[in-house]
Every structure is written in structure tokens, then in C-alpha cells.
Amino acid sequence: MARILRLAGAQMGPNQRADSRAAILGRMIALLEGAAARGAQLVVFPELAFTTFFPRWPMEQDSPELLACFETAMPNPQVQPLFDRAKALGVGFYVGYAELTPEGQRFNSAVTVGPDGSILFRYRKIHLPGSDRVKPGQRYQQLEKMYFAYGDTGFPAARGPAAWGAPVMGMLICNDRRWPEGWRVLGLQGVELVLIGYNSAAYDPNGGEGESAERRTFHSTLAVQANAYMNATWAVSVAKAGNEDGAGLIGGSCIVDPNGEVVAQAKGLGDELILAEADLDACRQGKEKMFNFAAHRRPQWYGMITERTGAVPPG
């Protein structure tokens, strides 16, 4: 029996800092309903989907405005309507959010929720970009290393429900998608579907020189294509896009097959659905031949990957 899973990416336009949670949640539920109406079984939302990308703003660590960006439980009353609607529709979803644990730790996290409304697995972002302190004189910051602890979950894989074809699933968040190490740890768990949410700058919001939005979108897509190919997995990579708080975010949300081919891609920078029917068994050819890890990997020569953090050029 073919293992077909109908995937959707729910790209979101910007969440302005002044937007109410209710308004944002309403847009997410509308995207969920639209995806369900078109047959989707699993919907992928962006990183930090419930708020603006707040690491661009310097805030005091225990200020109410910062704490308001974090979820102290998942689900919680504020986001429960999304969970309820998804369960009623029998649709699962991935969503990224800022997590504040009972112990006071803060993570850039994501969960994947099954069609029955239960949380299948959790992930905390490992590759945090940005700075651990405010850069003076810059209007816009990138403070992920200040606001979040490095994820402590590793790169877990989980078996999805039988109704989805029991795929081996993994999650990444934003910058993780550019790091082949995370993909490979998922690949070594036989991953067939990788879910990713992101917020990626379209240009330097402080007006410095930098890459074009077109090039940044190319990089975002290229990394997902090649890592999906090299691990013989499907991938769904979903942006929050557009002009958010005066800073631009790329779109380019995409669904990529195990050959690294883009099978669906968002065209705009607003709320937009992309859909694809994923044949999970399309992963088999890669896993059994070209990327038969057991036959072809040579880990005795990979030691530097774990022994060294930074690059050390020869003399």
C-alpha cells in the first residue's frame, strides 16, 4: 500500500509587535482550515509563529513585554483554539514558539502535534544564530543567543501515526536547516520527513551592505534541497515572511522531495498555503542505494566533526 501523506506549509505574513495574540491565532486557524479543506493531513507553521520575531528587539530579561512572548506550557489557554480546531479537523501540525520552562529556562522550540491533538514530539533549537548581547547603535538586533538557551534535546526522530503512513519524522528550526550535522543525525535515524519553520532576514535592516533577498531565498531553498537529497527525505520548510516591525523577512516556503526537487514553493510574502502529496516510499531508493549509510559511510574519518568546534586552517 502506498504511504501517501498530504503535506501543507502554512507560510505566514508578518506578525507585527502590536498585533494581538487573538488576531495571529485567527490567521493560523484560517490557514489550518484552508489546508484541511484541500485535504492536508499535516500543516507546518513557522518558527516563533505566535509572535513577532522578537529577538530583533532589546528587552530586559524579566520584563513583562519579553515574558509575554514566551509560552509557559504547550498547549496553553492562549493557543488552545488552534489545538482544538486541528483536533476537530483531524489535522496534525508543527509549530514553533518561545518556551519558558517551569525551571525558568528559555528555548526556541517546536512541537509536532498528531491528528488526535496529542504532542508527538518536542525539539529545542540547537543552532542559535545572532548575538548574546545587544550591539550598541543598531536599531535592529539579533538576540537569539541572549534570549534562548541552546537546545538540549539533541535532534530527536519520532514515528508518526499509522494514519500518516508511520513516517520517521524529525524537526529543525530556522538556522538549523543550514547545518548538515543536524540533518545527518536525523538521517541516521532513518528520517523520511523533516519539518522546519523559519524567520530569515531579507536584508540588513540596519541599512548595511548585504545579500539580496533573492540570494537569501536561494540559500534557504538550496540548503533544504541538498540536505533532503543527501538524507533521502521529504522536507517542509516554512517562513514567516514580509515586512515585520519594519524589518524584511524572506518567504520562499517550500516542500522538497527526497531527490532534492522543489515540488511546491510559496510565491508571495503573506499568509499562503503550499501543498504536496508526499509518497514516503520515494525515500527508499536513496536510502537503499546512493545513501545506503551502512554500506558507504566511513565514520572513522569523520572524527573532526565532533572533536573540533571552530575551523583551524593549516599553517
Next chain:
Amino acid sequence: MARILRLAGAQMGPNQRADSRAAILGRMIALLEGAAARGAQLVVFPELAFTTFFPRWPMEQDSPELLACFETAMPNPQVQPLFDRAKALGVGFYVGYAELTPEGQRFNSAVTVGPDGSILFRYRKIHLPGSDRVKPGQRYQQLEKMYFAYGDTGFPAARGPAAWGAPVMGMLICNDRRWPEGWRVLGLQGVELVLIGYNSAAYDPNGGEGESAERRTFHSTLAVQANAYMNATWAVSVAKAGNEDGAGLIGGSCIVDPNGEVVAQAKGLGDELILAEADLDACRQGKEKMFNFAAHRRPQWYGMITERTGAVPPG
């Protein structure tokens, strides 16, 4: 002072099994001279450039026909004219060849030769594809695992000569380019230029179902683009192409910049030069920002990459 290195890829059309060494060497020297005439300082030849891709043919391990495919030293009298001409022109090169050591070990190897004719460094292919035994009933084989030992050099990086801008250089061979581990070990040595030769099937020569030549070329290019981007390095990836011994090889030789953009690509399946001026300092932005490994890598979560060879899916 800008660090500009003028690169050439010398894609080769097929080497038929019946072709003489002299004829093949003559084509290589013509490509070298053509590249030098257009200003190239470093020319990249394919994998197993001096012969047909002989792992497609079953031969007895100590038969004269198999031994004739191997080089017992590099250089040696048969290939000396290429070394002599390159030295006279002041052009360096990468070339792949079958190596038979004094101890009787056989490797799929490559060397990079400096503008003064000396060998800068050596590499022995680690990711051998194919089978370690003849598959009965198949006209065409892929016997790399039978004819060659796995490379024992690791993934060495070397500093190129001052006349080239002293780039940190690495080598890969063919199938290695699809394995992010090899690229990352080079990246962790600060590599600015990766040289690659390949022979990749354009279709199943035994007439089975398989991917199109177009898709295989896409995969070949995609892997180089993304791994160049993720390691912020230039890359030159060069095919032996066309109908060789009745089996098709893809072309698609390319030069890729540290953004993962293809800056030159071969159009045909014959002897063909591609050229690019590589600004080595274009690697700096990636190495200092997005792919600042010291700032952003988290090796404590990469352990599975060295601890596990094959994939182990969750229960």
C-alpha cells in the same frame, strides 16, 4: 591585495577502453594548453582521467589488463609529458588516477600539482560506491569496492602556493561530493577551494529503470552547490562525460562560488573547458558570519555522526 585565482575545469569526453594512453594524454595536454592560453593557473581533470572508468568491467585481480589501469608512481614515465608541459606553462593541476602502491595496495586517488611541478598533496577516495563483487548476469558492473581499498588519508587540506593567493585547498573524488561529512572535515580546516573529479553514470547501462541524465546532473550540481555554500568555499567539480565503452556518463562540470552559485558549467559531453576567476576572499563573509563554526556549531549533539554507520530508525 585581492586574492584572485584563475580556475579551469577540464571536462573530458569519454576514454574508450581501446584508446591508447598517448592519445588520452594528448587530449589532456591540449586541454591544459587551452586553459593556460586563457589565463588559467590551476586546471582540474576528472577522476581516473588516464583510463576508461574500468570498474565497470570485471577483470581478474592480477591480470595484465587490470594492472595496466594502475599507476605505480605519480608521476611516472607515461604521464610525465603532462607534468612537463604544466611545469613549462607554470600551471598547476588536479588529476585522478588509479594508484598501486609499492606494498600492493590499490586506491582511487588524486593529486594536486603546483605551478612548479611538485605534488602539493595527495588524497585517496574514502566514499567508494558500488559493489565488492561481480554481480552475475550484468554486462556493466560498478566494482570500485572490489578494485580499490578505502582511502586511508582522511580528508587532508593543504595550503596552496603564494602565487595562487595561498588558498586552503582540499580534494574529493566523485561520490565523496555527495557526503557532507567529507566537506565538513575540509570546512573545519578552513578550506577555500575544493577540487573534485568524477565519473557518474547518466543512466543504468544494463537497461534497468533509473533516473534520467538530467536528474543525475541536477544531483551532482546540487551537492556541490550546497556543500560549497555550507562550508563557504569555492569548488571545481569536473566530469569525464559521454558514451564511454557503451555506458553513458553525465557531464555538467561546474565551478561554484562560496555562495553556492554556479559561475561556470560545461554545456556538452566532450572535452570542454570551463573557467572562472575565483576571489578567494569571497569565502570570508560566510566563514565569519553565517558559518562561523566557532560561534555556532554544537558538536556535543553531533555524536551519532561518528558513533553510528548505518541508519537505525525508531521503533
